[in-house]
Amino acid sequence: MNQQSLLKSGEVRKRINSLIKSTPPVLVEVRFPKAATSSDWYLCQEESELDEIIEHLGPGSEVHVSSVWDLTNGKGDLCLKR
Amino acid sequence: MGRKFPVSELTELIRVVALSKDEFKLSEFMLRKSENGLSLFARVEKPSPAEVIEAVRLMGKRGDLIAVSLKPRDIRNMGLTIVQTPGGTGNEEVNAIHFELRLPFFRRLWIRLRRIPVHEYFNESYSHKLFRAALVLT
Numbered sequence: 001m002n003q004q005s006l007l008k009s010g011e012v013r014k015r016i017n018s019l020i021k022s023t024p025p026v027l028v029e030v031r032f033p034k035a036a037t038s039s040d041w042y043l044c045q046e047e048s049e050l051d052e053i054i055e056h057l058g059p060g061s062e063v064h065v066s067s068v069w070d071l072t073n074g075k076g077d078l079c080l081k082r
Numbered sequence: 083m084g085r086k087f088p089v090s091e092l093t094e095l096i097r098v099v100a101l102s103k104d105e106f107k108l109s110e111f112m113l114r115k116s117e118n119g120l121s122l123f124a125r126v127e128k129p130s131p132a133e134v135i136e137a138v139r140l141m142g143k144r145g146d147l148i149a150v151s152l153k154p155r156d157i158r159n160m161g162l163t164i165v166q167t168p169g170g171t172g173n174e175e176v177n178a179i180h181f182e183l184r185l186p187f188f189r190r191l192w193i194r195l196r197r198i199p200v201h202e203y204f205n206e207s208y209s210h211k212l213f214r215a216a217l218v219l220t
Contacts, residue, residue: 031114032141034170034180036121036134037098038110040144057142060170082142 016065016078017047023069028053029077031062043068057082087124087179089164092154094125095181096219098138100145110150111212113201119165119182120204120212125151129175131219137171150216157183160211183212 020026028042028050044050054063059082066077097120099106113120123134131149139147154164162183169180185193185204193203 030142032138032143032170034121034168034177035098035138035141035143036096036123036169036180037138037143037147038100038112039114040100040142053142056144058140059172061141 012078012080016050016080019065019067019078020044020047020050023067025068026050027066027068027071029064029066030057031064033060033062035060054080054082087166089154089166089181092124092164092181094151094153095122095157095164096125096131096134096149096151097122097216098135098143098147099150099216100143100147102145106148106150106216106218108209108213111209111216112205113209115199115201118200119167119184120208121169122152122181122183123169123176124179124181125149125219126179129173129179133173134176134179137173137176140173141171149219151219152212152216156215157212160208160215161186161189162208183208 030040099110169177
């Protein structure tokens, strides 16, 4: 997981888009750290679905994207921070 | 962090949960791998629980959100420690009343020596107790 990645980081976004295209769907976890609430979870088949999720996020939230085909998460997930 | 809020003055703590079929779930009280403690806010008049829910909603949390409350006395009786830490919302007033429920120092040391991850121990030992103790705020 790359915790330093920012939402505008083109490199991480490219890797996420590549993951969605090559092995859909992807599992998306939206975390709200230090906000006294649990994560929201989504399955995305298309980039546009992920865009819609990200569009609604405010400062402080984090998006973690993993392949559903590798739930052991050996490579770690891809993280975008708002 | 803003003002220090004395833990001894806490009367109630709240957590924002999403309702599913008019119920909230045990998973609302579980830690993720990266977390050391369960995040909660103090219940105070200003900011009110409604303002806390709104701050969480503005972060992007979706669903039918409500606040559930936990009594500090119940939490201490379970053996957990209440620690004030900065909140992560976009509202500074709300962030100033943020707390975490953590394992006491010697318990953390004990489980570390046994190589048990904190989140696994917390989820197995405390999540169901916190779930049972939580009451919906009316």
